[in-house]
Amino acid sequence: MRASDAERERIAEALREAVAEGRLTMEEFEERLEAAYKARTHGELEPLVRDLPAPGGGAAVSLVKSPGAAAAPAAADWASRIGGGPVSGPVAIGVMGGFQRKGTWTVPRRFTAFAFWGGGEIDLREARFEDGEVVIRCIAIMGGMQVTVPPDLDVHVGGVGIMGGFDDKASGAGTPGSPRVRVTGFAFWGGVGVDRKATKAERRRLREARHRELE
Structure with a gap:
């Protein structure tokens, strides 16, 4: 399935949480973040967080947005x-x-x-x-x-x-x-x-x- 901008940003946020918690080195973070923003499909996104827990201690990062989840950065930021x-x-x-x-x-x-x-x-x-x-x-x-x-x-x-x-x-x-x-x-x-x-x-x-x- 094709990945959306919101899904790419959700993976990026999970990677930011992981490096902040010491689960990834800065080099691993930059490599995976680059791959996340270049990803076109779910199959390319999922391996980037397969070995990481979801922010907040969940079992895994999901590409399905949960109720109340934060939205991707607004276009106004750019x-x-x-x-x-x-x-x-x-x-x-x-x-x-x-x-x-x-x-x-x-x-x-x-x-x-x-x-x-x-x-x-x-x-x-x-x-x-x-x-x-x-x-x-x-x-x-x-x-x-x-x-x-x-x-x-x-x-x-x-x-x-x-x-x-x-x-x-x-x-x-x-x-x-x-x-x-x-x-x-x-x-x-x-x-x-x-x-x-x-x-x-x-x-x-x-x-x-x-x-x-x-x-």
Whole structure:
């Protein structure tokens, strides 16, 4: 059966509870969370929590929503990060050097990143977005580029690697209201990687929750 956004979020919340309780390491949590948001069917979701109890001490995590269960995050959570504010420059260049775009920068509708004998870092975990759909074009020639996205962002990777690599493992749906980010371009004698990772704030929240559990 096809999985819904609410079911993916329910599995994600169970994983957050598990890492806060010390049942999963942070590495296991990030790996399973990435798989949860990329899952298309119940068969892909269920193995991610098969060895975990349900939050609150239940026997197992269920994909069937129980009465009174919390809803998935509202679209308004993402809406506050779409539109408004000054937009960052549409181009980033690293020639025999590097560039960074990270923190609370605003991603323009069309953003082009170019690296030649150099490298670049594009981090969207705390970014704002000019529009609900943006395109990031990455061109790496004899260089490398890393794109980091939050686990709940809608991401579609469609680049090409020629004698190089263009990693598409982070492709997958996000939570309701998430901006849609398309990562395109090509790598020639170089590489472009796209990874899903939790934000620093999320990591800190999980650590604090785990400390409270241990007190």
